[in-house]
Amino acid sequence: MSTPVIVGGGLAGAAAGIELARAGRAPLLLEKEAGAHDKICGEFLSGEAVAALTALGVDVRALGAVPITEVEVNAGHRRVAARLPFTAQSVSRRVLDAALLERASAVGVTVQRGVTVREVTARETSRVVVHTSVGEMQTSALLLASGKHEVRGAARAEGPDEIGFKMYFRDAALSRRLAGRVAVTFFDGGYAGLQPVEGGRLNLCLLIDGPQYRALGSWPALLERLCRVPALAALAGAEALLSRPIAIARVPYGHLAAQADDGLWRLGDQAAVIPSFCGDGMAIALESGRLAGAMLAEGASAAEYQRALLMRTRRPVRIAMLALRLTRRPIGRLAAMVGLSAVPSGLAVLARLTRVADPRAVVVAK
Numbered sequence: 001m002s003t004p005v006i007v008g009g010g011l012a013g014a015a016a017g018i019e020l021a022r023a024g025r026a027p028l029l030l031e032k033e034a035g036a037h038d039k040i041c042g043e044f045l046s047g048e049a050v051a052a053l054t055a056l057g058v059d060v061r062a063l064g065a066v067p068i069t070e071v072e073v074n075a076g077h078r079r080v081a082a083r084l085p086f087t088a089q090s091v092s093r094r095v096l097d098a099a100l101l102e103r104a105s106a107v108g109v110t111v112q113r114g115v116t117v118r119e120v121t122a123r124e125t126s127r128v129v130v131h132t133s134v135g136e137m138q139t140s141a142l143l144l145a146s147g148k149h150e151v152r153g154a155a156r157a158e159g160p161d162e163i164g165f166k167m168y169f170r171d172a173a174l175s176r177r178l179a180g181r182v183a184v185t186f187f188d189g190g191y192a193g194l195q196p197v198e199g200g201r202l203n204l205c206l207l208i209d210g211p212q213y214r215a216l217g218s219w220p221a222l223l224e225r226l227c228r229v230p231a232l233a234a235l236a237g238a239e240a241l242l243s244r245p246i247a248i249a250r251v252p253y254g255h256l257a258a259q260a261d262d263g264l265w266r267l268g269d270q271a272a273v274i275p276s277f278c279g280d281g282m283a284i285a286l287e288s289g290r291l292a293g294a295m296l297a298e299g300a301s302a303a304e305y306q307r308a309l310l311m312r313t314r315r316p317v318r319i320a321m322l323a324l325r326l327t328r329r330p331i332g333r334l335a336a337m338v339g340l341s342a343v344p345s346g347l348a349v350l351a352r353l354t355r356v357a358d359p360r361a362v363v364v365a366k
């Protein structure tokens, strides 16, 4: 049996690495970034993501995570708020991903940073050739955990023409108003999440239609436009903490990797992409990594793993896509807000329906 190779040291890759190492099949993990880095993400860690991290040996509270117990949804001048059906946590990906990779190294994963996988070829269930920035290698088990990035030879279909942005802000009054709360705001052409994160900062993460962004032409113009949305107006006086936002284009929301017939183990965003306003992408990444690590160590095939993961991800992704479509049109947003105003507990129900798996069903390493 050759050493398993993991492409990508985000949540999915690191989780798979830890499970494999604990089961005695320590893998090689290749991560293109040489050090800790910011990532585009709302940084809302749902209850089952926190449970998965704890099982992997990472205590997010020790990393300075901020608890989130309430959600508010805004559209126009309407606001609905509810308690979450779990306690979420908020911590920056810069800190979280570095801690998880450190944990992976500590349990025996060989982590090589600054190595980019350029292509995977000659795929058969028994042999994959991995072309990297430092040479070529072969493995019988390739775990593809490159997240939002495509690897030549194994790319997903492109997503719609939408652009994601993330920026950190500091603002004392806004931080007080949002203490313990995530605010999701829908507007014409997109939506934004705003929540406190460690270090007294606020994370603004949003998605906007490509044509609308290009008509605005720049990040300052987009920010000005967002500040005209009632629920985001307070950002006008907030201090931006990054020299420029982190951006991403064409996220393939709704992507669900079908049963693998090429022997690749697809993890995290490479396996399932849930609309980001649900705040469950990280839980899916962790769950898929843990499941892949455990099943590979037990001798399962990539196809068996992909089928098992699909069973857990299909329902939340499809429900989230329905909700996303509803919020795309003003009439849909109005109907949703009127409905939620009448029954605010509907928010908690939606939060529950879009979770990847009951935390009790998460595979726990021996």
Ligand SMILES: Cc1cc2nc3c(=O)[nH]c(=O)nc-3n(C[C@H](O)[C@H](O)[C@H](O)COP(=O)(O)OP(=O)(O)OC[C@H]3O[C@@H](n4cnc5c(N)ncnc54)[C@H](O)[C@@H]3O)c2cc1C
Pocket (backbone or CB within 6 Å): 007, 008, 009, 010, 011, 012, 013, 030, 031, 032, 033, 039, 040, 041, 042, 043, 044, 045, 046, 049, 115, 116, 117, 118, 145, 146, 147, 148, 149, 150, 151, 164, 165, 205, 206, 207, 248, 251, 267, 268, 269, 270, 276, 278, 279, 280, 281, 282, 283, 285
């Ligand atoms: C706008 C937006 C907001 C979001 N907000 C939330 C949220 O609040 N809560 C939530 O739970 N989820 C959220 N998500 C989803 C979440 O960020 C992802 O689902 C999650 O990061 C997926 O983890 P991953 O490990 O699959 O990929 P990633 O976290 O993207 O990690 C992939 C890693 O692979 C590395 N890599 C890529 N290509 C290569 C290569 N060729 N060679 C070597 N290394 C490579 C990258 O450098 C990276 O470190 C959001 C997503 C978006 C787009």
